[in-house]
Amino acid sequence: MIRAIVTDIEGTTTDIRFVHQVLFPYARQRLAEFLRHEHEQPDVAAALDALRTEIDRPQASIEALIEQLFTYMDNDVKSTSLKVLQGIIWRTGYENGDFRGHLYDDVAPQLEAWKAEGLQLCVYSSGSVDAQKLLFGYSDAGDLTPLFSGYFDTRVGAKRETESYQNIAEQLILPPQDLLFLSDIRQELDAARLAGWHTCQLIRDDADELSDHLQVNRFDQIALEAFL
Numbered sequence: 156m157i158r159a160i161v162t163d164i165e166g167t168t169t170d171i172r173f174v175h176q177v178l179f180p181y182a183r184q185r186l187a188e189f190l191r192h193e194h195e196q197p198d199v200a201a202a203l204d205a206l207r208t209e210i211d212r213p214q215a216s217i218e219a220l221i222e223q224l225f226t227y228m229d230n231d232v233k234s235t236s237l238k239v240l241q242g243i244i245w246r247t248g249y250e251n252g253d254f255r256g257h258l259y260d261d262v263a264p265q266l267e268a269w270k271a272e273g274l275q276l277c278v279y280s281s282g283s284v285d286a287q288k289l290l291f292g293y294s295d296a297g298d299l300t301p302l303f304s305g306y307f308d309t310r311v312g313a314k315r316e317t318e319s320y321q322n323i324a325e326q327l328i329l330p331p332q333d334l335l336f337l338s339d340i341r342q343e344l345d346a347a348r349l350a351g352w353h354t355c356q357l358i359r360d361d362a363d364e365l366s367d368h369l370q371v372n373r374f375d376q377i378a379l380e381a382f383l
């Protein structure tokens with residue numbers, strides 16, 4: 156029986172275009188100036204030190220780190236340090252009302268229904284935990300953060316690695332057969348399935364002909380009884 160549902164964000168709850176055409180450019184346009192002025196802020200300094208460790212350059216200057224972060228952004232590298240810094244910059248955008256977190260219209264009602272049925276709801280995205288809380292906290296459907304009891308990011312591992320799903324299950328103290336992962340990306344679902352999870356693929360845009368996961372177009376097409 157499914158007892159917890161863990162959802163991806165980009166392409167699953169949220170239009171990929173919101174992430175790539177609103178969030179990513181917003182951070183990109185501000186990143187260099189932000190780091191030049193704010194690199195001593197404790198949370199920023201910690202992310203920059205983590206980046207120095209990540210690239211094995213303990214003495215890297217702020218300018219060298221900025222260059223590295225632009226390379227990451229150009230290649231959509233899911234670096235934990237980049238994701239933390241993007242989240243810090245996005246906070247200003249959400250708080251100023253520059254944008255709200257996009258959600259497909261089927262998402263909030265279904266999350267509320269599952270919560271009312273007693274299911275545990277969690278998020279797993281490459282975006283930092285703080286960025287996840289911002290997107291759901293300042294969403295098109297209002298503040299949905301009370302619905303969620305867990306948030307996971309690349310600190311548990313990469314989304315295409317089976318070990319990440321084993322780590323999440325361990326943290327939730329639930330057996331994998333009680334867990335359902337929702338994502339638009341077949342390789343992420345493959346990794347979750349190898350960890351023993353149930354899986355369901357959201358097809359928001361183009362069909363995925365190579366997938367053998369159960370596919371739906373909307374959250375209200377997900378029938379939990381199907382996962383035995």
Ligand SMILES: CSCCC(=O)C(=O)COP(=O)(O)O
Pocket residue numbers: 163164165174178233238279280281282283286287290314
């Ligand atoms: C918290 S929304 C921003 C998501 C993000 O930064 C990202 O890179 C999406 O990656 P994912 O692996 O979740 O598709």
Ligand SMILES: [Mg+2]
Pocket residue numbers: 163164165166167338339340
């Ligand atoms: Mg996705």
